[in-house]
Amino acid sequence: MSHTTADPHPHHQSGPPWATPPDSSMAVSLRGLTKVFSPGTERSKVAVNRLNLEVPHGAFYGLVGRNGAGKTTALSMLTGLLRPTEGVAMVSGIDVWADSRRAKMAMGVLPDGMTFFERLSGRQLVTYAGLLRGMDRATVAQRTDDLLGAMDLSDDAGTPVQDYSAGMRKKVMLAAALVHAPGLLVLDEPFEAVDPVSAANIRELLQGFARAGGTVIVSSHVMDLVQRMCDHVAVVDNGRLLAAGTVDQVRREKSLEDTFVDLVGGRTHVGEELSWLRPR
Numbered sequence: 263m264s265h266t267t268a269d270p271h272p273h274h275q276s277g278p279p280w281a282t283p284p285d286s287s288m289a290v291s292l293r294g295l296t297k298v299f300s301p302g303t304e305r306s307k308v309a310v311n312r313l314n315l316e317v318p319h320g321a322f323y324g325l326v327g328r329n330g331a332g333k334t335t336a337l338s339m340l341t342g343l344l345r346p347t348e349g350v351a352m353v354s355g356i357d358v359w360a361d362s363r364r365a366k367m368a369m370g371v372l373p374d375g376m377t378f379f380e381r382l383s384g385r386q387l388v389t390y391a392g393l394l395r396g397m398d399r400a401t402v403a404q405r406t407d408d409l410l411g412a413m414d415l416s417d418d419a420g421t422p423v424q425d426y427s428a429g430m431r432k433k434v435m436l437a438a439a440l441v442h443a444p445g446l447l448v449l450d451e452p453f454e455a456v457d458p459v460s461a462a463n464i465r466e467l468l469q470g471f472a473r474a475g476g477t478v479i480v481s482s483h484v485m486d487l488v489q490r491m492c493d494h495v496a497v498v499d500n501g502r503l504l505a506a507g508t509v510d511q512v513r514r515e516k517s518l519e520d521t522f523v524d525l526v527g528g529r530t531h532v533g534e535e536l537s538w539l540r541p542r
């Protein structure tokens with residue numbers, strides 16, 4: 263039996279399967295971005311399916327979708343961490359997979375659930391991230407202090423990252439993503455496990471960055487947060503883009519949460535299906 267899901271492009275066009283080329287005037291332009299895991303096997307999975315997206319410079323873009331919708335996979339292909347099966351990811355006119363070194367210099371990335379060099383202290387980790395980007399020591403030292411302060415980590419700057427809580431790890435990784443002041447920030451679930459005071463500080467920092475012309479892409483499950491914080495939003499489900507645009511265009515007159523549930527469907531009537539789940 264053939265597994266048609268393994269091949270997202272069954273018609274084998276000769277040229278690329280997108281109508282217009284990537285837009286190099288955008289902060290991010292995705293064309294036909296596709297990831298098939300374990301192609302040609304029974305476990306074959308199309309995690310991201312011909313994603314097209316335009317992110318203008320200065321946008322604060324939210325990426326929302328259910329668990330397993332393909333957000334992390336899409337962001338990993340955009341940031342040079344996971345090679346696409348097909349399609350193009352462009353950052354400020356730089357093709358991420360043709361010129362990944364230059365593309366990576368242009369972005370700050372907070373990957374999902376990844377911490378590197380656990381034995382370094384918070385200060386060492388952020389310092390290392392800065393030096394790795396070719397910055398001079400004095401500037402790195404100044405920015406590291408500023409960032410650790412903004413993340414409420416000054417008191418723990420000397421503690422090894424392996425002893426940090428989940429929220430503290432998230433914050434120190436965010437500081438490491440910001441230290442070289444990139445034009446584009448790509449942040450996977452930046453507020454997960456972060457306390458409300460730190461979240462408010464980070465939100466303010468990111469909004470200031472976007473107001474100054476920087477571009478931010480965040481993935482999140484928290485619709486209320488996206489509605490309040492972002493000016494644009496993209497909804498993905500099953501690897502496909504369901505809607506994208508300004509938050510007001512996407513949600514129209516409703517709340518983003520209601521629009522999201524309408525778009526992706528799938529509300530289960532838990533009360534009926536789990537009727538056994540009742541305290542006796």
Ligand SMILES: Nc1ncnc2c1ncn2[C@@H]1O[C@H](COP(=O)(O)OP(=O)(O)OP(=O)(O)O)[C@@H](O)[C@H]1O
Pocket residue numbers: 299300307308309327328329330331332333334335336
């Ligand atoms: N390395 C992998 N091998 C096989 N399948 C994978 C792999 N990584 C992700 N997937 C599958 O791809 C789909 C998309 O996963 P992804 O992590 O991108 O979702 P997500 O939208 O980030 O989800 P969440 O909100 O739960 O973090 C899921 O069905 C997942 O099981």
